[in-house]
């Protein structure tokens with residue numbers, strides 16, 4: 001087994017996130033008693049309705065939001081701050097790209113911070129700019145790019161830093177259908193090539209089924225948790241028209257209808 005696959009396991013036990021209402025003092029739970037193990041190298045989907053707490057959970061794994069109680073471990077170490085082993089790809093690339101830097105400078109930013117030598121930076125940025133299909137656009141600034149291209153820059157920048165765990169918060173949600181499909185295909189091939197652990201948040205059942213190996217369903221909030229996990233063993237690339245795909249789609253949709 002690949003070393004990366006053995007590592008980067010995420011253990012979540014009885015995890016809670018609550019907040020206290022100002023002035024009143026009542027305690028409200030966003031997440032209550034979430035239990036989950038995500039294996040290293042796995043492509044895991046967090047699927048749930050709007051406002052159920054998917055982003056909160058992802059940001060807790062990233063180390064951006066602290067837990068209220070329970071355990072959250074990556075590689076057996078309690079998460080209490082962001083780490084180089086984890087990186088987040090956000091829904092809106094605009095807020096994460098530096099507008100005053102070119103595509104290449106944005107992709108190389110983290111490497112520059114790590115003081116990676118210039119030549120090595122160039123090799124790495126070339127690789128990921130190629131991987132996300134942005135060759136020829138290296139010297140453009142974010143304002144000269146389409147939404148899909150900006151999202152590719154964000155992905156290339158995250159990949160250039162080589163985190164073992166990719167945390168993706170509805171990264172293709174704002175893209176048009178065609179660009180979205182292309183990005184989904186690229187992500188699957190990047191994941192298969194790099195063996196990274198991917199946790200991908202979406203509220204779109206079709207997207208969940210196209211991408212993930214396992215799909216964790218979150219209940220409607222407040223006090224959300226993971227109510228079921230579905231295995232998706234269909235081989236890649238997945239065919240939305242196949243009977244197996246549709247059967248799994250209907251099962252998951254039925255699950256949500258029961259919750260209504």
Ligand SMILES: Nc1ncnc2c1ncn2[C@@H]1O[C@H](COP(=O)(O)OP(=O)(O)OP(=O)(O)O)[C@@H](O)[C@H]1O
Pocket residue numbers: 019030048049050051052053054055056057203221
């Ligand atoms: N600091 C906070 N104080 C109070 N409530 C909060 C806070 N942060 C988030 N919430 C609430 O927690 C819930 C979960 O929010 P979160 O953004 O994690 O959901 P989500 O499933 O990612 O939603 P969406 O799919 O719409 O992005 C929401 O009801 C939100 O209003």
